[in-house]
Amino acid sequence: MSPTLTRRRLLAGIAGTVGIAGTAGVAAWAGGVFDGTRLVGPTSDVVARAEAARRRAGAGTVTAMLNPRPVTLDLGGQQVQTWGYAESGPGSLIRARAGDLLRVEVINGLPGTTSVHWHGVALRNDMDGVPGVTQDPIAAGGRHTYEFTAPDPGTYFYHPHSGVQLDRALYGVLVPPRV
Template identity: 45%
Template sequence: MPTDTKGADLLHSLAQTTTSRRTFLRTASLSAVGAGALVACNKASGEAPVQGATTARSSATAAGATGGTMGAHDTSHNAVAPSPAAQADAMDAMHEKGIKAFPARTEGKGNQLLQPRIEKGVKVYDLTAKVVPWEVEPGRRVEAWTYNGVVPAPQIRVREGDRVRVVLRNELPESTAIHFHGLELPNDQDGVPFITQPPVKPGQTYTYEFTVPNAGSHMYHSHHNSAKQVGLGLLGAFIVEPKRPAAIEKVDVDHVMILNDGAHGYTFNGKSFPATEPIVARLGQKLRIRYMNEGMMIHPMHLHGMHQTVIAKDGWMQPAPWKCDTLNIAPGERWDVVVNCTNPGTWAFHCHILPHAESDHGMFGMVTALVVEK
């Protein structure tokens, strides 16, 4: 990413790019030079450059497989191997195209604020669990299990002490239930089938109602067949604003970043790079990031150029803020950090388990950018 490019210019120019990375990879892997480069990449890095990515459906994996099939074991009519310089150029071209496609447009956007209906002072949220197609990155559509048709689910944002009702309609082919992860609710509102409630069968509607007890960055998700159901998208942010915010919580930009690593691949807010959303702030602004891990793996989140100040863990304010540049986010955890945006430019921002973020074919998965505009 060019650090000397103004964020707005970069975003504008990147938005004009219509080449999808998947299309590009397919094209590249079918061209003679591209196939040669992919063969070389596969050989150079050993067995499989992208098998660290557990998603068999990731385009990087698919492209890697295509590259391997095209040439790795097919040397019978391979007259002249490309020179190392040509191989490097071909590989770099793939990386560059991936970056230039960012931020790529895709259908559907999750994590948008859900406005409640107010009924006698109660904030009422209607959620319909249903299966929809979901575009994770340009041209890659997957089956998603969603609340209201988006991944992540619509964001619920309330205040400490609010009375909340959540009406769940199940249009899935399986039973389900909602667990409000992090909220210290009465037992019968905890959302775990056969422990605190019966499963909500297909076609049924189930109502949760409670007074919001504790502030912080929380989540809601399925707690039934959850490795599958949460992996497919039944998850969202449940943010509780405190009655008395701490001074350090007064920020200019508030960004929720939900990590997942299920059947859709490595995603931030339901999208894989280059379709991930950049975070944009102006020089001197304070940015809050609310990390939430809905996946099954740890993801150490690394921001280039500026440190992160950790202010809260699982919704609880830390006794004292502390600084880091890489913060490990384990499954189920929420970490809140503040970034003082003091360093202008477009900064890489990614999971530092590198096979979750980059392959021979370029960046993918858990990569985005923080753009600090002058």
């Protein structure tokens, strides 16, 4: 069984388990009409309504670009070939105010597929960056734009959800400070 299939089955199982219990919460904060008889998919209109409810009045838009690609890193004098968002360590710090809209374009310079997961951020499901579950993988040489509201202040990080790409140094920091 492939890791992707395992994850998918796991998520399907979780969705089935919490589907009924979570109904009241989803309907309450999204202002939605979820009737408890269908699953909420990544592109569901319930997701779009939840996103709209997160927008802060007068919020700004923060744009950024990420270019995962092969890089050479200096590890204490040892040069290593690996993959990264930047030439010398973590990807760029993305700063926004809580409630701002983030628009991040990803240009995949890796030899394989990738995606970007926004670790710990409460965000719309279709922007959660889990390939094969919430989005199609971004092909080698392909582009994808993530667009979501980061509603809560804090310190988060972003990374791929593909194989061991995170372990190869594909990660960066996202900070939406308190408004």
